[in-house]
């Protein structure tokens with residue numbers, strides 16, 4: 001811990017107040033993220049379904065706005081500096097969605113039958129946006145960098161070992177543009193993203209009770225088949241659903257229904 005303090009590499013997660021490792025400069029995180037996102041778009045098909053794509057953008061933008069207002073009001077706007085939010089619906093049977101650092105969000109058409117409506121979509125987008133806002137990507141990169149390079153000045157590593165840095169990034173976010181962000185987050189990150197996601201969707205005017213219903217529906221899609229991608233990285237078990245139920249009263253304090 002002393003070493004980390006010496007490196008000045010700690011941050012605090014908004015709302016939960018959890019202290020976390022954050023050793024990679026945000027500018028570095030964002031530029032790696034933006035380049036992987038654009039590679040991903042080159043290799044995947046953006047959905048031609050205008051109304052569904054518009055819905056993804058509308059729900060995403062509304063949550064983005066709510067999060068930005070909250071961060072600004074609480075003097076944390078700098079945490080979102082350099083973000084370039086984008087909400088893209090990609091044509092794929094995969095039941096999945098993800099958000100890269102800097103606000104690059106992808107939803108696969110395959111998850112829409114499970115989200116069903118805007119409120120269900122807000123559950124998924126709130127959760128994914130929470131991973132980004134909580135800096136989970138940077139924390140994972142930092143943990144791995146520390147394990148691999150020890151106390152070496154990280155700025156040096158980033159400068160002198162771009163290949164290794166790139167490799168770490170792939171270890172955290174996937175093995176190639178096509179498989180972006182398939183690697184599961186830790187339990188801590190998952191439950192934190194659930195917790196923040198409920199609050200974010202509530203702030204944007206979506207009823208957070210929809211989260212419990214969504215996860216139950218997600219669990220039901222698993223019957224007798226291989227679990228959908230989203231569920232293999234996001235186990236919809238009883239523990240998860242119980243934790244969401246417990247967090248609902250707190251999230252409801254932020255809930256302002258949209259007129």
Ligand SMILES: [Zn+2]
Nearest residue numbers: 185190193234
């Ligand atoms: Zn997650």
